[in-house]
Amino acid sequence: xxxxxxxxxxxxxxxxKAVMFDxxxxxxxxxxxxxxxxxxxxxxxxxxxxDWLHHVMRALDEFAAHPQAGRVAAVGVTxxxxxxxxxxxxLQPLLPAINWADGRAAVAASRLDGALTVxxxxxxxxxxxxxxxxxxxxxxxxxxxxxxxxxxxxxYVLAPKDYIIARLTGQLAADPIASVGLVGTDMAYARAxxxxxxxxxxxxxxxxxxxxxxxQMQGVxxxxxxxxxxxxxxxxxxxxxxxxxxxxxxxxxxxxxxxxISATRNPVAGVITFPAWRGITLHAGPTQAGGASLDxxxxxxxxxxAAAAQMAEGEVIYPRSPLFLPHLEGERAPLWDxxxxxVFAGLDSSTEAPRMVAAVMEGVAFxxxxxxxxxxKAGGMRPAVVRVxxxxxxxxxxxxxxxxxxxxxxxxxxxxxxxxxxxxxMAAAGIGLTDDLAAAAQALVPVDRVFTPAPAxxxxxxxxxxxxxxxxxxVRGVNAALAAL
Numbered sequence: 001x002x003x004x005x006x007x008x009x010x011x012x013x014x015x016x017k018a019v020m021f022d023x024x025x026x027x028x029x030x031x032x033x034x035x036x037x038x039x040x041x042x043x044x045x046x047x048x049x050x051d052w053l054h055h056v057m058r059a060l061d062e063f064a065a066h067p068q069a070g071r072v073a074a075v076g077v078t079x080x081x082x083x084x085x086x087x088x089x090x091l092q093p094l095l096p097a098i099n100w101a102d103g104r105a106a107v108a109a110s111r112l113d114g115a116l117t118v119x120x121x122x123x124x125x126x127x128x129x130x131x132x133x134x135x136x137x138x139x140x141x142x143x144x145x146x147x148x149x150x151x152x153x154x155x156y157v158l159a160p161k162d163y164i165i166a167r168l169t170g171q172l173a174a175d176p177i178a179s180v181g182l183v184g185t186d187m188a189y190a191r192a193x194x195x196x197x198x199x200x201x202x203x204x205x206x207x208x209x210x211x212x213x214x215x216q217m218q219g220v221x222x223x224x225x226x227x228x229x230x231x232x233x234x235x236x237x238x239x240x241x242x243x244x245x246x247x248x249x250x251x252x253x254x255x256x257x258x259x260x261i262s263a264t265r266n267p268v269a270g271v272i273t274f275p276a277w278r279g280i281t282l283h284a285g286p287t288q289a290g291g292a293s294l295d296x297x298x299x300x301x302x303x304x305x306a307a308a309a310q311m312a313e314g315e316v317i318y319p320r321s322p323l324f325l326p327h328l329e330g331e332r333a334p335l336w337d338x339x340x341x342x343v344f345a346g347l348d349s350s351t352e353a354p355r356m357v358a359a360v361m362e363g364v365a366f367x368x369x370x371x372x373x374x375x376x377k378a379g380g381m382r383p384a385v386v387r388v389x390x391x392x393x394x395x396x397x398x399x400x401x402x403x404x405x406x407x408x409x410x411x412x413x414x415x416x417x418x419x420x421x422x423x424x425x426m427a428a429a430g431i432g433l434t435d436d437l438a439a440a441a442q443a444l445v446p447v448d449r450v451f452t453p454a455p456a457x458x459x460x461x462x463x464x465x466x467x468x469x470x471x472x473x474x475v476r477g478v479n480a481a482l483a484a485l
Contacts, residue, residue, distance in 0.1 A: 007019070007424060010078050013083075013253060036048070044104055047099055064220050074213075076427030078231065080099075083099050084159070087156050089155040108133075111141075125190055126275060129271075137182070176207050177277060178234075210277070212430065247260075255290045260284075260375040267378070284333075285334055287333060290368070291390075293324070294309065312357045315357070321362075322344055322345060324363030334371050341482070389415065400454070403452060425440050
């Protein structure tokens with residue numbers, strides 16, 4: 001009997017990735033293409049939704065030419081979270097999409113965040129998460145104040161995946177997981193939050209379960225069901241085989257996303273604890289700059305990120321090797337410090353490029369560990385291993401540094417496009433091909449390699465991690481003073 005084929009699409013921070021595979025996990029085709037991110041002024045980070053749609057359609061057109069295209073049973077979509085598209089009643093964007101790293105709404109965010117006490121946040125959202133500049137409500141408040149004419153024309157504020165699904169099917173929907181900060185533990189919109197901004201609620205799409213079929217494809221793959229999906233952190237979790245209690249993940253892309261599944265819910269500042277969904281309670285924390293830090297250094301060195309990563313192969317981190325704070329555009333979890341900035345410490349006249357690359361990799365790993373430790377407090381447990389996925393895991397040196405820093409084995413999966421794979425896994429569940437997400441996730445994504453901590457390097461990393469935290473504490477006042485100039 002022929003096997004059903006799934007398509008998963010991931011609208012990431014830097015590229016669209018898509019994968020076509022059958023229900024046994026055999027990959028049939030893949031697609032990946034970057035698009036531009038504009039930074040027209042300090043603090044502004046934008047993308048053109050037309051670029052997302054162009055590459056999604058190119059991927060689907062290529063897949064439609066595959067000999068197995070006729071067996072495609074479902075399409076799943078995931079995307080970056082806290083990137084927002086303001087559209088009119090005809091689904092036309094009114095301005096460039098505001099990227100998750102954009103800080104233009106910082107003033108509005110501070111006002112909104114101060115309007116709710118910690119206890120009120122826990123009551124409304126189930127978690128004391130901060131309303132920051134990436135929060136949907138902050139962006140809505142900014143637009144209402146800065147461009148009231150555009151706000152008046154705004155019919156919906158959509159996540160990238162929901163915009164793409166609407167363009168593919170003609171149907172509008174959002175899911176409660178990706179609507180983080182807007183939804184309570186009952187998986188409904190939190191009125192106490194939405195009431196902070198008049199008319200915000202009516203500009204949000206109706207909520208649907210992440211495994212719901214939202215509609216059918218129009219045009220290419222005509223009639224094929226499209227499953228709602230959810231944010232990239234959750235999809236990637238399934239894409240690296242994490243779906244059971246006590247399992248942890250580090251997704252390494254433009255930023256680092258840490259996740260831990262645990263039914264225990266301890267309120268911890270800086271941690272996003274999602275409402276329980278299908279028996280899964282996820283504690284998560286995104287940093288601000290993972291792979292973006294290496295990309296930045298590569299530009300300075302006038303090499304590609306892959307070439308920069310290669311410089312670190314065989315490079316040894318010594319006790320007095322430089323330290324790096326990867327806060328190039330502030331920091332998110334668990335610090336949520338918008339004015340934090342990047343720092344190299346310990347440079348001397350002998351420091352060369354490979355050592356700086358290793359310092360960047362270590363600094364990103366330290367930021368991931370800091371976030372993971374906060375998740376462990378929230379979840380009341382420590383995962384024995386951390387499964388990793390995403391483009392930042394292609395480097396063996398970086399994976400080994402992560403294992404040393406995290407003081408436990410790091411398990412790298414074969415699929416680098418974890419988000420797209422996870423979206424496909426969710427599509428399979430959405431049409432009933434599987435009723436066990438955990439089993440499906442683990443069966444469809446095999447392990448590539450396990451990196452275990454090297455005792456001496458891990459012991460040194462423990463000492464350097466403590467000093468790294470002192471470095472951040474020491475420069476906070478400097479960062480605040482610079483931001484005030």
